[in-house]
Amino acid sequence: MSAQPAIDLRRRRLFQAAAVLGGAAALTALAASSARAAPAQPGWTLRQIEAGDLVVGYAEQGPADGAPVILLHGWPYDIHAFAEVAPILAAAGKRVIVPHLRGYGTTRFRSEATPRNGQQAALAADVVALMDALNIPKAVIAGFDWGARTADIVAALWPERCQALVSVSGYLIGSQQANAAPLPPQAELSWWYQFYFATERGAKGYALNTDAFARLIWKTASPKWAFDDATFARSAASLANPDHVAITIHNYRWRLGLAQGEARFDAMEAKLAQAPVITVPTITMEGDANAAPHPAPAAYAGKFKGRYEHRLIGGGVGHNLPQEAPQAFAKAVLDVARWA
Numbered sequence: 478m479s480a481q482p483a484i485d486l487r488r489r490r491l492f493q494a495a496a497v498l499g500g501a502a503a504l505t506a507l508a509a510s511s512a513r514a515a516p517a518q519p520g521w522t523l524r525q526i527e528a529g530d531l532v533v534g535y536a537e538q539g540p541a542d543g544a545p546v547i548l549l550h551g552w553p554y555d556i557h558a559f560a561e562v563a564p565i566l567a568a569a570g571k572r573v574i575v576p577h578l579r580g581y582g583t584t585r586f587r588s589e590a591t592p593r594n595g596q597q598a599a600l601a602a603d604v605v606a607l608m609d610a611l612n613i614p615k616a617v618i619a620g621f622d623w624g625a626r627t628a629d630i631v632a633a634l635w636p637e638r639c640q641a642l643v644s645v646s647g648y649l650i651g652s653q654q655a656n657a658a659p660l661p662p663q664a665e666l667s668w669w670y671q672f673y674f675a676t677e678r679g680a681k682g683y684a685l686n687t688d689a690f691a692r693l694i695w696k697t698a699s700p701k702w703a704f705d706d707a708t709f710a711r712s713a714a715s716l717a718n719p720d721h722v723a724i725t726i727h728n729y730r731w732r733l734g735l736a737q738g739e740a741r742f743d744a745m746e747a748k749l750a751q752a753p754v755i756t757v758p759t760i761t762m763e764g765d766a767n768a769a770p771h772p773a774p775a776a777y778a779g780k781f782k783g784r785y786e787h788r789l790i791g792g793g794v795g796h797n798l799p800q801e802a803p804q805a806f807a808k809a810v811l812d813v814a815r816w817a
Contacts, residue, residue, distance in 0.1 A: 520564055521575075525583060529606030530591050534583025535576035539567030544640075545613045546810055547604065548575045551622020552725060553691035554797055555581050555715035557708075558621070561803035562810075569811055574616070576607055578623060580724030582715040593720050595728030597651065598742035598749065601630035608638060617814045619643035619806070621798055622769075623728070626650060633753040634745060640757065641813040643806070645798045647761040647787070648777035652750035653734040667770045670694070674729040684722045688713050698769035699795025758784040758816035760809045764794030764801065771796075784816050 521536040536556050546566055548559045556575045563573045577584040578600060586593070604627055608616065617640050618628040626649035632639040633650060659665070670690075673679035683690055691713055695704065715721075730736035738746065759781045763774060774787045790798060790805045799806040 520567075521560075523583070526607070526610050527587065528610035529603060530586060530588070531579055531603060531606070532585045532587055533576050533603070533607050533610075534585075535574055535607070536563070537575075538563045538573045539571050541572060543567075543570045543572035544814065545611075545616040546571045546573050546814070547608070547613075547616045547618045547628075548573065548799070549604070549618065549620030549624025549627050550575075550578065550581070551620070551624045551797075552728070553687075553694055553716060554622065554800075555712040557712045557715075558797055558800045559803075560800070562799050562807045565803065565807035566810060571617075571810075571814075574607075574611065574613075576604075577715060577718075578627075578724075579603055580721040581718050584718065586720060592739055593723035593727060594731075594739055595724040595726075596731045596738040596742060596746070597626055597630060598745040599739065600627045601634065602742070602745075604628075604631050605635055605638060614638070615640045617641045617643070617810060617817070619810050621645035622796065629755065630749060632755045632757050632759070634748060636755075636757050641817040642755065642757050642759040643762065643809045643813055644759065645762045645764075645796075645806075646767070646771040647763070647774060648752075648755070648772070648780040650749050650752060651732065652746065652752075653732065654750055655752075656732050657734060664770070671729045671733065674726050675733060675735055680722070680726045683725065687716050687722065691716060694769075695797070699764075699766065699797055699801060700768050701766045701793030702795050702797065702801050752780065754780055754782045756783045758813050760785075760813045761787045762798055762806070762809055763787070763789050764796065764798050765789060765791045766793045766795045767798075769796040 521538050523534065523536055525532050525534050548562065550556055550558045556577055559575050563575060566573045580595070600623065615638055618631055619642070620628040625644040625646055628642055629644055629648060629650050632642045674683065692709055695709065727736050731738055761774065763771065778785070778787065788809060790802045794802045
């Protein structure tokens with residue numbers, strides 16, 4: 478692994494604070510001077526492409542004519558969650574596409590006028606738009622955290638575009654209606670950051686302390702993962718995106734019904750609120766030491782109506798399963814692809 482450039486924390490904090498507190502002009506000026514993308518993993522080709530609302534930054538590895546696999550990261554991680562997974566899949570002949578989600582890395586909005594919307598339907602629409610832009614009619618889609626939810630939604634609403642699915646923590650499709658119901662106190666405690674983000678103090682705090690916040694989430698969600706400073710810094714660089722704070726805050730506020738989504742996604746959200754079943758071949762996965770909020774496998778097994786298998790990965794694997802257990806994750810992708 479090559480040495481990583483130093484990260485200018487002072488400029489990033491100014492940058493992130495502007496995402497919450499500043500206007501469009503300040504945001505644009507800071508973006509021009511301060512934005513930086515996460516360094517590429519050796520062997521990856523980094524590209525940009527216009528797709529829907531975004532200019533998507535993505536890594537690609539493997540033969541251009543290989544069967545496509547799209548890997549989707551979560552919060553507060555980035556494409557480097559798949560740095561060890563992608564080469565395994567590429568060596569197996571897959572065309573591996575790993576996009577930065579909206580608000581991460583080199584992905585940018587094409588227009589300042591577009592709402593910085595983090596609702597679940599918007600992220601799923603981004604994936605379909607990316608597939609259209611890359612002329613990919615169908616792909617195996619795999620992810621964790623926000624990426625797993627997004628992959629679930631594509632599989633549920635666009636099954637013709639999803640050859641097969643790998644989803645860490647299973648069925649994560651939600652709705653504002655479902656989220657209105659209170660949870661038992663212990664479960665509510667695990668969502669502390671969601672309540673923090675619901676306040677203006679929390680939004681400002683995240684903007685000013687993004688790296689420290691992300692590191693805390695990494696440690697608490699994966700308590701047995703001994704990642705080093707260089708590994709964290711490689712991904713934390715992607716959080717300097719000018720829209721990261723706004724997308725993060727909106728995502729968690731939208732879940733609780735504290736922020737509005739866009740009307741163009743209302744029909745999609747109405748379908749998702751019905752908890753649609755997923756019919757494509759699916760492998761769900763869980764780490765035995767995942768300390769982030771997640772449902773029990775028995776609670777969602779019935780949502781998968783095609784060929785289905787759940788895999789528990791042992792050895793102290795936490796929330797970021799692809800990065801903590803890349804061999805197991807890559808095997809699941811290759812196995813489910815053979816089912817389709």
